[in-house]
Amino acid sequence: MTSFFSPYRHDFTRIASCVPRIEVANPSFNVDRTLELLHQGHDERIALMVFPELGLSAYAIDDLLHQDALLEAVESGISRLAAESSNLFPAFVVGAPLRAGDRLYNSAVVIHAGRILGVVPKAYLPNYREFYERRHFAPGAQIRGQEIAVAGIQVPFGVDLLFRSAGSCAFTFHVEVCEDMWVPQPPSTAAALAGAEVLLNLSASNITIGKAEDRRLLCGSQSMRCVAAYAYSAAGPGESTTDLAWDGHGGIFEDGLRLAETDRFPSGSTMAVADVDLGRLRQERMRRVTFGDCARVLGVTASDFRTITLAIDAPAEALPLRRPIERYPYVPSDPAKLAENCYEAYNIQVQGLAKRLQATRTEKVVIGVSGGLDSTQALLVCCRVMDKIGLPRTNILAYTLPGFATSEGTKGNAWALMRALGVSASEIDIRPAARQMLEDLGHPFAGGEPVYDVTFENVQAGLRTDYLFRLANHHRGIVVGTGDLSELGLGWCTYGVGDQMSHYNVNASVSKTLIQHLIRFVAASGDVDRTTADLLHAILATEISPELVPQDASGQIQSTEAMIGPYALQDFNLYYLTRFGFRPSKIAYLSWHAWKDAKAGTWPPNIPESAHRSYDLAEIKHWLRVFLGRFFTSQFKRTAMPNGPKISSGGSLSPRGDWRAPSDAGPAVWLAELESGVPDAEMP
CATH class of the missing domain: 3.40.50.620 (HUPs)
Structure with a gap:
């Protein structure tokens, strides 16, 4: 039985927003840095970890995304991540460019216990200001019910995927990619109405003055509207600075509350860790009857999504709680x-x-x-x-x-x-x-x-x-x-x-x-x-x-x-x-x-x-x-x-x-x- 002194005993689930140091167009190096954070996550009993958009290849590599050698190295890296994480506790999501038929997709790959569970394509591709993703990628907004071959394995592929832990640490999560959060109707909204409690966003998101506060606003508001936890991870050290800069901004939000955030502009790998209160979120959804009403009005049901099952069991040992608790809940300390x-x-x-x-x-x-x-x-x-x-x-x-x-x-x-x-x-x-x-x-x-x-x-x-x-x-x-x-x-x-x-x-x-x-x-x-x-x-x-x-x-x-x-x-x-x-x-x-x-x-x-x-x-x-x-x-x-x-x-x-x-x-x-x-x- 899980110890009273563990957050997992009290409806909490530990998640992390990870920003590994990377090298441009070097999947082997990037896999090594990802594995280092995964081992740290295993030691800290983190159940779910999210990594940046295109983190295995790097984001700002332009036409190198169309190079077969790089794409094949990325798939080999995914295969290695699956194999070398087979005995690790966390489920995790990494970003990678993946081919499906004659198209290339900016993708999020979900892995746990040695299995590649599914791939979620980026729904909306920015093609304005400094972004030119349509030059390289196909949009994924219409992809549902499909499969994709990753490292020789057929796995579910589409924006219609929910991932549900059926173990003693039970929760459901959804994945979207960067720009998906910036549109009027993020894919995570429907996913939350269909039952997702934790929403993950793999982002690159270069930094400009004031943009960090925009991210906080978007993540916090999406977590509040969806009565969910929202974990966001952006590209950091090692990304190409040819025309852009990167601050490695990661954060975890819960129903509007910012729980944790990375130190920005890090020189090495970093991550923000927090215990999200699934019990609180479930209570709020139950109380806010308009949440369920919205699902009915919009016609969103769990059957709109394919549910991929994994099993994460709550660790039995005592663990420190990784979230702020106000001593005086009616009196903020700020x-x-x-x-x-x-x-x-x-x-x-x-x-x-x-x-x-x-x-x-x-x-x-x-x-x-x-x-x-x-x-x-x-x-x-x-x-x-x-x-x-x-x-x-x-x-x-x-x-x-x-x-x-x-x-x-x-x-x-x-x-x-x-x-x-x-x-x-x-x-x-x-x-x-x-x-x-x-x-x-x-x-x-x-x-x-x-x-x-x-x-x-x-x-x-x-x-x-x-x-x-x-x-x-x-x-x-x-x-x-x-x-x-x-x-x-x-x-x-x-x-x-x-x-x-x-x-x-x-x-x-x-x-x-x-x-x-x-x-x-x-x-x-x-x-x-x-x-x-x-x-x-x-x-x-x-x-x-x-x-x-x-x-x-x-x-x-x-x-x-x-x-x-x-x-x-x-x-x-x-x-x-x-x-x-x-x-x-x-x-x-x-x-x-x-x-x-x-x-x-x-x-x-x-x-x-x-x-x-x-x-x-x-x-x-x-x-x-x-x-x-x-x-x-x-x-x-x-x-x-x-x-x-x-x-x-x-x-x-x-x-x-x-x-x-x-x-x-x-x-x-x-x-x-x-x-x-x-x-x-x-x-x-």
Whole structure:
């Protein structure tokens, strides 16, 4: 059985975009360099490798392509590649000029385990600017159902070929050549609709200024449109520079995401390697019903293609994961991308609330301000909304509602924030009403006993919400909710109170990890003065707590993360469960790779050094167990959640939008998979 610590166990397949050093019109040399990379691929357990267009002969050789001696040397090279790769793990595709009848084709040759599996001709031949391929080659766009003789062997030949691994590493791939990707309807589009999950492109593609970004755009967009992995390999060192230059640009893309790329302008052979997530692609195709609809509308079916079978079995040993995994999936580590995300998220929140006020013809909002992260961000949004629609900030009726465990620090921050932002600020002490309610209930606390149970907590939480809704009635306003996506996912909110119920919740699909960056974004935006910015940073430094239970004898406060787990891990779990539907063992595997080494990888900017910690597999498994138990048993809270705008492509939990589920489903299936699928010990 494949090790838990191997990507192949979790629906990944390792592919490589290869750029060997070549010599012009020297197939023997070029085969040697190809074999060197193939042996490296075997050692690294790469399942599929793609090489450049015409890589066995070189691309820019003009009329030498019509020389019998060269063409025969190329076929001998293919025969040698097949023979000498018979005991190697990877399937691979090389580029070669091949004769069929009285025509010459720019071809891709697919080989695995000593067998030449098939040949795909280049469909579209460029004959403009520096390209003159029609001088030498025949176009292959119409070739279907044919065979070709390669090194004395008849093999399938045409643009109608799919290659399917029927081994324990199961996937389907398709091959196209260079220009095929640059046309309005690439052949890989139909192949993807027919079932291909990995799309390969053998290219030569000389380099000119700006062309590398064009390639990235085309490869990324094709992988996104086709919900597929796309691997691209272009010619590199050794190609003729008579009139052109070559940068050896190879890259691997997955549903729009660039996973790996070669160093351009290399002096020797190189390759980009990545583990593509076939499970993610299959989930996306299943979810995007228009993908299948498109196949039906266009009349594309698997029967339009001949399927060539090979058998690649997943290696059993542990292997490192070869792809980037963001520690914070809701918070990109790239500073520019994070800044863009924060700008968009903040303005989505603002637009959502502004429209709700306009639609309800309401000019006032009521909000509870605790001095914590969520209410701070919601209050900042309210202020920006009032500025945007031309109403005074005094129309924001902000209340701090201290209870039995409210600290002077958070209450002080709440007051300082309300004053700094110029809103109408008030305080209502809920303790007298809470005592009365607890006495009416016959709760031991009313008699002086320090009993801090769920009733004690929820009496306070409920009263705060009662006051806010009645204040909204009294002042003809609406209650703005503050609870965030992470709390809704974990059920860390009381049914019917302010972190679950409101008239409109601007934070409903903002994760806890993102909210911290939104506050930093506002602090740095210039919309607030330096004093207010410093106050926002002080709020960011405050430990997250519901402040419903008084400190214990040692002075320890009620810590949210001590009870429900680190938000860093729980947001990771929430993202991969709801966005992709991954099984718990795969989530744990990804989390382990993201968090096992605090020194590896990248962190989003402004993450405090104290947060740069690692988590071992036992911790990850424990908190995932907690997450699953809480997530499934809390669906009834999400079913009744108020309106609020969707913020992230990571999804929301609105019952009217991204997440629709029964309230009476339990976590047993997921917990069982977690226990059976994740070892208790680290990799030996």
